[in-house]
Amino acid sequence: MNKVRVATIWLSGCSGCHMSFLDQDEFLMELAKLVQFVYSPLIDVKEFPENVDITIVEGAVGNEEQLELIEVARKRTKQLIALGDCAVHGNVTSLRNALREGDQAVLKRAYLELADTTPQIPSEVTPLLKKAHPLHEIVEVDHFIPGCPPPASLITYVLTELLAGRKPEMEGKAKFG
Numbered sequence: 001m002n003k004v005r006v007a008t009i010w011l012s013g014c015s016g017c018h019m020s021f022l023d024q025d026e027f028l029m030e031l032a033k034l035v036q037f038v039y040s041p042l043i044d045v046k047e048f049p050e051n052v053d054i055t056i057v058e059g060a061v062g063n064e065e066q067l068e069l070i071e072v073a074r075k076r077t078k079q080l081i082a083l084g085d086c087a088v089h090g091n092v093t094s095l096r097n098a099l100r101e102g103d104q105a106v107l108k109r110a111y112l113e114l115a116d117t118t119p120q121i122p123s124e125v126t127p128l129l130k131k132a133h134p135l136h137e138i139v140e141v142d143h144f145i146p147g148c149p150p151p152a153s154l155i156t157y158v159l160t161e162l163l164a165g166r167k168p169e170m171e172g173k174a175k176f177g
């Protein structure tokens, strides 16, 4: 039996959503029988591959590199899942959107005002976008799993339904925060 090709992506998020994914505990053993992880921060693959069945995305789209990655991932993926409030509506990552020139404001705060030694904004990091974007503002999203982080049981439910060829029914199951 061909395994389902699954990718996970970590954009501008705190990795808490990936931790929740790992919290699925013994379901991960079941998952390993059914899916092949073809791209993820949990494995050492550098290029987003072709022909991915399911891509699970944590975090908002916050910089130019992430913008490029999510657009490539969307083109190469059958079903794309926004995992967690940052991916679903921006959440913590998008707090900077309320500031005037928020991209520059967070860089100044992080690298200049809070620096203990040699304050400087690094020139080699990928430029931030003017605003952080939830996924649906950039690409089409097939499934949303809210929560900060989403409970592992909810991730398991969605994956179980998708792997069985069913559409997850989220009404009454998910909440923000």
Ligand code: SF4
Pocket: 012, 013, 014, 015, 016, 017, 058, 059, 083, 084, 085, 086, 087, 091, 092, 147, 148, 149, 150
């Ligand atoms: S939704 Fe919460 S847990 Fe997930 S990346 Fe954002 S802040 Fe972290």
